[in-house]
Amino acid sequence: MSRLTLARIAALLLPLAVLAWQVFTLERGLTDHTLWRIPIEGFDPRDPIRGQYVRFSYRWPLREEDRKICEEGLDFCQLCLSGGDGNEPLMASISDGPIPDIVPEDIAEQWCPATVRARQSGATRDESIFGPQRFYLDERHASALQQAINQRGTDDLTMEMEVAVTRDGALFARRVFIDGAPYSGETQPVTEP
Amino acid sequence: MRVNLIKGLGRWQAAGLIDAETAEAIRGHEQAIHRPFLANAAYLLGGFAMLLGIVALVAANWDAIPASFKLSAHFAVNLAVGAALFVAAARGRAMASEVLTLISFGLVLTLIALIGQVYQLQSPLWAGLCLWMLLASPLVLLFARSRFVLCIWLAALTVTLATTSEPLFDSFERFPLTASQPSSWLVALYGAIPLLFIAMAGAGYPAKEGATLPPLLLAYGLATLLWSASVAQMGWYGDSANLLDDFGPMPVRLAVCLWLAVMAAAVLAWMRTRLSPEGFRALAVLAAACILLGSVPFIFLHLESRPASAALFIVLWAIAGWAGVTSGWVWAGRIAVAVIMLRLLIVYFELFGSLARTGVGLLFSGLVVIALTYAGVRLQKRLMGLKVAS
Numbered sequence: 001m002s003r004l005t006l007a008r009i010a011a012l013l014l015p016l017a018v019l020a021w022q023v024f025t026l027e028r029g030l031t032d033h034t035l036w037r038i039p040i041e042g043f044d045p046r047d048p049i050r051g052q053y054v055r056f057s058y059r060w061p062l063r064e065e066d067r068k069i070c071e072e073g074l075d076f077c078q079l080c081l082s083g084g085d086g087n088e089p090l091m092a093s094i095s096d097g098p099i100p101d102i103v104p105e106d107i108a109e110q111w112c113p114a115t116v117r118a119r120q121s122g123a124t125r126d127e128s129i130f131g132p133q134r135f136y137l138d139e140r141h142a143s144a145l146q147q148a149i150n151q152r153g154t155d156d157l158t159m160e161m162e163v164a165v166t167r168d169g170a171l172f173a174r175r176v177f178i179d180g181a182p183y184s185g186e187t188q189p190v191t192e193p
Numbered sequence: 194m195r196v197n198l199i200k201g202l203g204r205w206q207a208a209g210l211i212d213a214e215t216a217e218a219i220r221g222h223e224q225a226i227h228r229p230f231l232a233n234a235a236y237l238l239g240g241f242a243m244l245l246g247i248v249a250l251v252a253a254n255w256d257a258i259p260a261s262f263k264l265s266a267h268f269a270v271n272l273a274v275g276a277a278l279f280v281a282a283a284r285g286r287a288m289a290s291e292v293l294t295l296i297s298f299g300l301v302l303t304l305i306a307l308i309g310q311v312y313q314l315q316s317p318l319w320a321g322l323c324l325w326m327l328l329a330s331p332l333v334l335l336f337a338r339s340r341f342v343l344c345i346w347l348a349a350l351t352v353t354l355a356t357t358s359e360p361l362f363d364s365f366e367r368f369p370l371t372a373s374q375p376s377s378w379l380v381a382l383y384g385a386i387p388l389l390f391i392a393m394a395g396a397g398y399p400a401k402e403g404a405t406l407p408p409l410l411l412a413y414g415l416a417t418l419l420w421s422a423s424v425a426q427m428g429w430y431g432d433s434a435n436l437l438d439d440f441g442p443m444p445v446r447l448a449v450c451l452w453l454a455v456m457a458a459a460v461l462a463w464m465r466t467r468l469s470p471e472g473f474r475a476l477a478v479l480a481a482a483c484i485l486l487g488s489v490p491f492i493f494l495h496l497e498s499r500p501a502s503a504a505l506f507i508v509l510w511a512i513a514g515w516a517g518v519t520s521g522w523v524w525a526g527r528i529a530v531a532v533i534m535l536r537l538l539i540v541y542f543e544l545f546g547s548l549a550r551t552g553v554g555l556l557f558s559g560l561v562v563i564a565l566t567y568a569g570v571r572l573q574k575r576l577m578g579l580k581v582a583s
Binding site for chain 2: 004005007008009010011012013014015016018019020022023026120133134135136138172173174
């Protein structure tokens, strides 16, 4: 087999190998995760660009001074999430750092059920959990969601994003919740006050 | 068969330079090697349309289809198209190979987009494009032979490079060494990229018969160098106070221009033995003109002279036209003439001072150009006469 043939085979397999590895590492990270519902704001489905996505930002239940501290030290900041299970409201605070591995899992969960890195891997300086986010939607649902929001107005809706938080602090958006119910693509009927 | 060749054969036969038998033999040879342009263009456009269709399907993001199926299917399609490309190239099926290269190239991007969709990744556009170019460029460079596919690759590369300017600027602002003048560092980096392409082209020279990549890379490097120098002329249109803040004091700007001049000299030394004497001369003159004329407004930002900016722009493109024509790229000369005409028209509308002042300036410039051209042509004829006599 000539060198050109070997080089061509390598060139064809390179993208598949790298992207398959990326999928494998993402799936491996997601095998151990917890689900949280974070309130969101600035939901503007009239801004779909690549692959029909909507922009939003998380409304982290943080004190303003904690948020500033975190944004100044973005590379090192982690948030500790607790509550949000119906008994207690969702709470977030600046974490003291990663829980050592020697701490048993059940104690670790009481200490801090989930930690979220303020800067997610691969993000640029301005793209942290405090900045604008994207959520990719089925193209058929984006306009229906827009219609629902146009009819009822953003202020009337309680919007949340269900996120998966992995053990290493990565955050993955999963589903949109409107007024406590997962958004399924059907326009919500307008009810008179 | 090219129309100008047919006309040429008729003229040469009429002038008695070739006989009918030779003309017929040339026609027969050209027809035998002729590639059907329209059919090839249709194949490539069909492949491009299919690629856009796949992009649209991925972007539609139908959530009725499970994510695992979407990912598996896409990986399977990429593998199948890659295998088909390998077989087509091995069997020497040139057109099939080009179409499949184009589709394979695009499928890497759509797969990156699909992974981003499925896992709701927040990576910015430039990161996705850079990953695409890193993963897919080897297959384009190893399989593509047509200008069409290579031009699409170069266009994608240009867009990718353009999207990296903002994150690079942010990175320069963060690091202590580059934090004070990030804009100048950006100029130093982006200014070197065209020279890098010219150097890469040099690796393929002397070009083999039918090789498309080296001349294309050379043309791309020169075009981006010329474009950069042209844009630099706009430095005298901006607010110099703000620009001085962005680009820093003169020693910094001078250092950037010296860096680019040294890089250009190194690239020219690399190219010297690779091109013909006429080709090298044209390259050297054009590269030197771009670096020099692009540096002047950058170094002397405070001058803010719009007439000088217009004059330098026209001189730059006149040199570009000359370089193109002397290298056998007559179309480059035509483009240069069109650009200069457009710039002259803009000069008229810019109105330097008053109508009278602009009018006198244009009249004088036009007379000077005509006089210089006449003198140049007479001198050239005289030198050719002396050469023949000796």
